[in-house]
Amino acid sequence: MSTTTIPRLPAGRTLRLGASRIRYEVKTYFRQGDSVFFTFLFPLVMLTIFSVAFSEQTFGQDPDGNDVSAASFYLPAMLAAGLLLSGLQNMAIDIAGEKSDGTLKRFAGTPLPVLSYFIGKIGQVLVTGILQAALLLAVAAIAFRVPLPAEPERWFTFAWVFLLGVITSAVLGIALSGLPRSGKSATAVIIPIALVLQFISGVYLGFAQLPEWLQNFASIFPLKWMAQGMRAVFLPSNYESVEVGGSWDLANVALVTGIWFVLGLVVCRLTFRWIRKDS
Amino acid sequence: MTTADAIVSVKDLRKTYGKVTALNGVTFDIRRGETFALLGPNGAGKSTAIEILEGYRDRTSGDATVLGVDPGTGGLDWKARLGIVLQSTGESGNVTVREQLTHFAGYYPNSRSVAEIIAAVGLEEKATTLIRKLSGGQRRRVDVALGIIGRPELLFLDEPTTGFDPESRRQFWQLIRSLKSEGTTILLTTHYLDEAAQLGDRAGIIAGGKLIDIGQIHELGGEEARVPLVRWRQDGVLREERTTEPGRVVASLMTGGREPDELEIVRPSLEDIYLGLVSQHEAARELETVA
Numbered sequence: 237m238s239t240t241t242i243p244r245l246p247a248g249r250t251l252r253l254g255a256s257r258i259r260y261e262v263k264t265y266f267r268q269g270d271s272v273f274f275t276f277l278f279p280l281v282m283l284t285i286f287s288v289a290f291s292e293q294t295f296g297q298d299p300d301g302n303d304v305s306a307a308s309f310y311l312p313a314m315l316a317a318g319l320l321l322s323g324l325q326n327m328a329i330d331i332a333g334e335k336s337d338g339t340l341k342r343f344a345g346t347p348l349p350v351l352s353y354f355i356g357k358i359g360q361v362l363v364t365g366i367l368q369a370a371l372l373l374a375v376a377a378i379a380f381r382v383p384l385p386a387e388p389e390r391w392f393t394f395a396w397v398f399l400l401g402v403i404t405s406a407v408l409g410i411a412l413s414g415l416p417r418s419g420k421s422a423t424a425v426i427i428p429i430a431l432v433l434q435f436i437s438g439v440y441l442g443f444a445q446l447p448e449w450l451q452n453f454a455s456i457f458p459l460k461w462m463a464q465g466m467r468a469v470f471l472p473s474n475y476e477s478v479e480v481g482g483s484w485d486l487a488n489v490a491l492v493t494g495i496w497f498v499l500g501l502v503v504c505r506l507t508f509r510w511i512r513k514d515s
Numbered sequence: 516m517t518t519a520d521a522i523v524s525v526k527d528l529r530k531t532y533g534k535v536t537a538l539n540g541v542t543f544d545i546r547r548g549e550t551f552a553l554l555g556p557n558g559a560g561k562s563t564a565i566e567i568l569e570g571y572r573d574r575t576s577g578d579a580t581v582l583g584v585d586p587g588t589g590g591l592d593w594k595a596r597l598g599i600v601l602q603s604t605g606e607s608g609n610v611t612v613r614e615q616l617t618h619f620a621g622y623y624p625n626s627r628s629v630a631e632i633i634a635a636v637g638l639e640e641k642a643t644t645l646i647r648k649l650s651g652g653q654r655r656r657v658d659v660a661l662g663i664i665g666r667p668e669l670l671f672l673d674e675p676t677t678g679f680d681p682e683s684r685r686q687f688w689q690l691i692r693s694l695k696s697e698g699t700t701i702l703l704t705t706h707y708l709d710e711a712a713q714l715g716d717r718a719g720i721i722a723g724g725k726l727i728d729i730g731q732i733h734e735l736g737g738e739e740a741r742v743p744l745v746r747w748r749q750d751g752v753l754r755e756e757r758t759t760e761p762g763r764v765v766a767s768l769m770t771g772g773r774e775p776d777e778l779e780i781v782r783p784s785l786e787d788i789y790l791g792l793v794s795q796h797e798a799a800r801e802l803e804t805v806a
Contacts, residue, residue: 245592245624256621260610267609267645338604342661345569345599346622347591511571 250349257348257356262363271330275321276368279314280375286310287380298472307380312466313439315369319398319462320439322365323405325430327357328412329422335511336419344510354410354504361406369398382470390469393486397465400493404458407500414507438463444478451480458496465489520546521580522669522700523568528577530563530724537563539724540577550691550701552715552732554708556793560724561704562602562673568702569599569671582669595623598667600658600675608646612638612657615646616664623665635690636660637683651678659687663694670694672703676710688713708786720789722796736788744783748776 266272290306297303334340343353376382385391412429416422434440436450437459443451454460467475468484476484523545530538538560545551555561566572567579570586570593579586584593610618613629620626633642636656641649646657655678662670672691676684684707691714695701705711711718712732719729728735745764746755758764761780768775783791 245595253621256618260614260618263614264607264609268607333607337606338601339606341571341601342599342604342606344571345594345597345601346619346665347595348622349591 245347250352251355253348253352254355254359257352258359258363261356261360265360265364271326275326276364278321279318279368280372282317283307283310283314283372283376283380286314296475299474304472305380305382307376308382308470311372311376311382312470313463314372315398315466315470316401316437316459316463317434317439318368318372319365319401319405320430320433320459322368323361323402323407324409324412325426326364327361327406327409328415328426331357331410331413332416332422332426333419335413340510350508350510357410358403358406361409362402365398365402385469393465394469397462397469397489400490400497401458401462401465404493404497404500405462407497407504408458410508411500411503433457433459436460438467444480455492458493461489461492465493522547522549522582523551523702524578524580525564525568526578528564528567528579529575530560530567530572531575536724538567538574541721541724541726543719543726543729545700545702547700548695548698549716550695550703550714552711552718553702553704553721554711554718554789555704555721559721561721564721565671565673565702565704569597570594595665596668598662598665598670600662600670600672602673603651603655603658603677606646608649608654611643611645612649612660613642615657616660619661620664625666626664627666629664632660632664635663635693637686652680652683655679656683656687659690663699667699669700669702672701672705674704674706676705676707684710708784708789712785720792722793723800725796727796728792732785735785736783736792740788740791741783744781745779746781747778753777 265276287305287307287310293306294303295306295309331340373384377384412426413422416425433454436446436454437443437457438446438454439459443454443460443463446454464479464484465486467479468486468489476482479485521544523543525544526542528538528541529536541560541564543551553561553564563572567574568581568586570581570589573587581589582593582596612633616629616632620629633639636659638653638656638660641653646654649657655675659672659675662672676687679687688710691701695714701714703711703714715732717730718732718735719726720735721727742757742759743761744755744757745761745768746753747768748754756764765775765778765780768778
């Protein structure tokens with residue numbers, strides 16, 4: 237039969253719809269009260285708690301002999317935590333929820349390309365991640381008087397560590413979204429993973445104080461490297477000697493995070509389906 | 516009818532889940548512009564059949580074509596020509612009615628006007644309300660609106676009016692009639708037999724994974740099932756007689772010159788015929804099991 241020829245959809249719509257998805261995702265993200273609190277504001281809340289709780293202590297001195305405050309010491313760690321929360325934790329819980337509440341089933345019946353959906357998710361993480369980092373930096377600088385670096389090369393390092401970190405974290409979140417069996421169990425499955433990673437990767441506890449075997453174990457995962465990259469940007473240069481191997485080791489920050497990015501993409505490509513056809 | 520006219524064509528469709536047979540050799544066609552109602556009790560296989568045609572499930576065996584394409588392999592071009600109203604979903608609904616429809620309209624190459632659709636489903640006053648704040652019936656209307664925003668050639672309606680009040684149901688019927696008049700082909704499943712009778716051109720009845728009857732709505736069950744009943748009360752006992760000549764029967768009751776008590780002539784409704792067919796089928800199945 238030759239009566240029906242299927243009209244082709246216009247080219248370039250994957251990107252156009254991706255942009256449309258980003259707007260939609262960002263809008264709905266900020267209307268979801270719990271995600272705003274637990275992923276968006278959480279690092280700020282933690283930075284505030286640490287800064288206030290340890291306000292009487294100093295965390296070493298910079299090369300000029302100035303004391304390093306708790307806020308200064310924890311700022312890079314909270315930026316790294318923000319990458320993990322906005323990306324991995326938020327994505328994995330969000331998509332697991334959309335799987336079980338029928339959102340993805342609805343998409344499966346429309347001509348929305350999967351890639352546009354991914355662009356929307358990653359775009360949402362990027363936008364909220366940037367706002368989150370900007371807010372953290374602003375509060376740290378204004379409220380807690382954290383001296384921010386003046387050297388352009390440090391900001392360059394920040395830009396690539398942040399971008400690579402946030403996108404890797406988002407992709408890993410999409411990859412992990414298949415793990416929870418239902419939307420209801422998603423928080424119970426994902427939050428412990430994120431929490432354990434934060435504790436062993438030098439976010440809440442100083443990485444140098446962890447036993448060597450735990451350091452080696454944590455070095456498999458990207459969060460340790462993202463946190464290290466952030467320390468390279470924001471801590472005084474004399475802190476480099478405290479790092480494992482006595483170096484910020486930015487080459488490995490890029491390498492390990494990059495490997496996880498590729499790995500995440502492969503898992504997404506292989507495992508993501510709008511719906512499980514015969515469940 | 517030629518195959519070129521068939522928008523949906525299903526032949527000997529089977530679906531098994533492990534040892535359970537959900538569909539056991541179902542065959543039917545839906546012609547262009549037709550509204551076809553698929554009826555049947557819960558668990559009879561209606562949803563399995565419709566989900567195979569929507570591309571949500573794979574079939575075990577048999578043939579299926581939807582708009583000339585195998586629904587198991589239909590791509591985005593194919594999906595752009597379908598409208599799917601699923602059974603109700605539980606999405607978070609953090610967008611307004613207008614935002615949601617505007618966003619989904621962007622998915623389709625030739626979508627309808629958002630304002631028109633909002634008016635057609637009667638949600639003008641709720642256009643700027645978040646979907647999660649709507650009532651169940653109103654959310655259902657948003658589902659229907661999302662199903663038709665892309666100007667589909669074929670519209671799947673899976674129990675579309677569940678949770679509607681009678682007035683909304685009638686408005687919905689009006690909307691479906693206007694889609695029909697524009698030439699939209701519709702596959703409808705419903706538990707409301709009056710709805711199938713109001714909207715359907717033809718219907719198929721599925722029970723136990725089999726199509727037990729198919730035809731024009733007014734032909735279902737055959738002549739036999741449509742024979743009117745004359746019912747009256749005589750000496751305190753309710754009597755009834757199935758007859759093709761109700762007038763003659765009534766006249767014969769009048770021989771004593773006395774008006775019969777509680778006299779009525781009943782033509783079986785679609786619901787009576789449907790229930791008759793389904794219970795016949797179940798009785799036959801029980802016999803099979805015993806034998």
